[in-house]
Amino acid sequence: MKHLLFTSIVLFGTFSLNFVKRAQKILIASGIVTISLNWLDLFFTNQVLDLVFFFSFFCFNLFIVVFMVRHIAKSKNVNLTIIINSINGYLLIGILGAVLLAMTEILQKFLYHTDTGAINFAGGTARGFHDFIYLSFVTLTTLGYGDVTPVSAFAKSVALIIAITGQLYLTILIAILVGKFLSRTETD
Template identity: 40%
Template sequence: MSEISHKERNSYLYLLIALVTFFVVNPFIEGIAMQRFVFGILFTSVLVFAVYAIIHRPRLTIFMVILVAIDVSSYWAHAIFEVHWALAIIKNCATIILFWVVTISLLIHILREKRITLSTLYGAISIYLLMGLSWGFLYNLIEIANASAFAFQGMERMTETIREQSFIYYSFVTLTTLGYGDITPVSEVAKTFSWLEAIVGQIYVTVLIAHFVGVHVAQSVKNN
């Protein structure tokens, strides 16, 4: 397998920057008048750079562009015009599918690499962050379908943006097995996906470390 190209290396870095910006800025926009608008801009940038990271794979390009179009249009239509809740379901479904397609595509590409470079590290970190994001939107989808799927402590009134942010927070707390307990799964569906995320997160870290160690050893043997 050839090394990651210059274009791919940049796309992985751009995706990582978009993700980090999304996570860093979000806590500081809570309560401002333009919160949903700023959240939407950050969210849209993540979608665009996620697709850009795998745009060099022609078979996925058209499918991903369609997904982004559906995702972005449904998000902004729901946010601006506050139309039917079905748009929120469409947006969450499109987001989950898009993030997992990107995640799996990046993972396959990284595991095929024969060298550990900054590009592979950018991609590996982005995969972990995308996993947390995708599960966050999955929990949001579960909550839309069943308003009592989760129990919240000290969060009685939530806007849709705050709810989405809360589930992203819960997702990473679960993914990293911190388990603070301020958000608790109540329904069986919510419980099942919560423990599944914790397991997948641990498996990913274990497999990734094993792969990097194996590649490093192979590189050392080859160089010697």
């Protein structure tokens, strides 16, 4: 299931916007690398491979988020495409947070050779990537149930970055969209 989720995110992300040709080529190339690393996990289970995959996936999605925000900022009008890109950007930030949290967990086990993770899950350890998605979105939205908590200093820093990024994205995006909408209604 994890492999299909990551592959679909990469494929949809590659063709979600009308990127300039150079950006499209970079996305396709990095998407192929990311998908390949993703599916290699079926044959070779290795923490280093997982870490390289998550880093590749993180860079790929960060590139898309930056281009989405640039597209939103450069647009002259607020239309359905801009609204959908705004929502997609927010959702991708949540996925980026989950990837960072998963990388934190892998690094904690890899660097310190301990079974205790960087994140304390209510049922013990993370059972899958969906646990990191859950923690990321609970943190991003500042909902904070408290059933999953960061334990290590690095995991706490990542959680803080996710929370601040979520709030800044929403406030800046709303300011941009309202400004564009108001400037459009004043000229009509």
